[in-house]
Amino acid sequence: MHAASSIPPRAGTRTVVARAPARLDFAGGWTDVPPYHDEIGGCVCNLAIARYATVRIGDDDATAFRATGRHERRPGLATAALHRAGVRDVAVDVWSDFPVSAGLGGSSAAGVALAAALASWRGELPADALDDARRAALAEWSRAVEVEDAGIPGGRQDHYAAAFGGALRLDFDAGGTTRVTRLPVSDATLDAMARRSVVVYTGESRISGETITGVLGAYQSGEPRVVSALARMKAIAAEIADALVAARVDDVGRLLAEHWTHQRVLHPRIPTARIDEVIARAHAAGALGAKALGASGGGCVLALAADGREEAVRAAVAALGDLVEIAVDRAGVTVESR
Numbered sequence: 001m002h003a004a005s006s007i008p009p010r011a012g013t014r015t016v017v018a019r020a021p022a023r024l025d026f027a028g029g030w031t032d033v034p035p036y037h038d039e040i041g042g043c044v045c046n047l048a049i050a051r052y053a054t055v056r057i058g059d060d061d062a063t064a065f066r067a068t069g070r071h072e073r074r075p076g077l078a079t080a081a082l083h084r085a086g087v088r089d090v091a092v093d094v095w096s097d098f099p100v101s102a103g104l105g106g107s108s109a110a111g112v113a114l115a116a117a118l119a120s121w122r123g124e125l126p127a128d129a130l131d132d133a134r135r136a137a138l139a140e141w142s143r144a145v146e147v148e149d150a151g152i153p154g155g156r157q158d159h160y161a162a163a164f165g166g167a168l169r170l171d172f173d174a175g176g177t178t179r180v181t182r183l184p185v186s187d188a189t190l191d192a193m194a195r196r197s198v199v200v201y202t203g204e205s206r207i208s209g210e211t212i213t214g215v216l217g218a219y220q221s222g223e224p225r226v227v228s229a230l231a232r233m234k235a236i237a238a239e240i241a242d243a244l245v246a247a248r249v250d251d252v253g254r255l256l257a258e259h260w261t262h263q264r265v266l267h268p269r270i271p272t273a274r275i276d277e278v279i280a281r282a283h284a285a286g287a288l289g290a291k292a293l294g295a296s297g298g299g300c301v302l303a304l305a306a307d308g309r310e311e312a313v314r315a316a317v318a319a320l321g322d323l324v325e326i327a328v329d330r331a332g333v334t335v336e337s338r
Helices: 076-085 106-121 132-149 157-164 187-196 208-220 224-245 249-263 273-285 310-320
Strands: 015-027 042-058 070-073 091-096 167-172 178-182 197-201 287-292 300-305 334-337
Touching (some): 015 157, 042 106, 042 157, 042 187, 042 224, 076 091, 076 106, 076 132, 091 106, 106 157, 132 157, 157 167, 157 178, 187 249, 187 300, 208 224, 224 249, 249 287, 273 287, 273 300, 300 310
Antiparallel strands (some): 015 042, 042 167, 070 091, 167 178, 287 300
């Protein structure tokens, strides 16, 4: 498992460790949130990255496992997950090696890791049982904990990215069905996407819940600018999925740029002065496209550099935040019992 300690567990103790990846959302966010996807249907394209939420569950408080990053002992999301699972008298630790509230789907990554760890703890998840049906069930269970129990508003895409890994097209049909398409993207294209993607954490707090509520309220009231923007963002998600499969990385960059023009008009607090400055500098240095990640209002910005302009883009935005190194995660959630 990820960054495990060399210290063995004490005799007679039991430990389950799971981890799940964060993601880059390329297009289609908000169309995975009810009531939009229930009424019209949504589409999202995203990519799991090798930044992880790691969960350890044990029947004692022994510190026999270590993972990199921020460490929390039984945070609120874990308490909600334990309650839903009916599990008591265990120690739960959660680590994250990505910025918190950064628009990377971090809470959902933690939720999916908790879902897998608890299923394994209860004997419901043998090591060889992580087929696509089980991954989808973990994603939905995680979302239920996050939205219904912990009161964290959001959609479905982040949970599926964490459960499945890799590059995904997610179609959310009216009526509640989620169709997962693992995109057959070549290793060369995935490597190019990772190399040319520049992710900068602005350090600003994200306002995900308030923003989502505002956007969906405007949709429900039929505001034309929001209705048309969401429709085009949904279409761009399908176009980016096609471009990735066809190895048209430059087209992905141009579509990201268009997506941001629609995304920023959804709510006045989505763009910030710092986000706009990051995107302007990235474009001036050779980015083909850039957008804020997640619900925005802060968090991370993704810029896709033209081939060969990666370092110039990095240098141009480095003063405006912390650069987040990324690689592609192809595995999705993993779990190990000891």
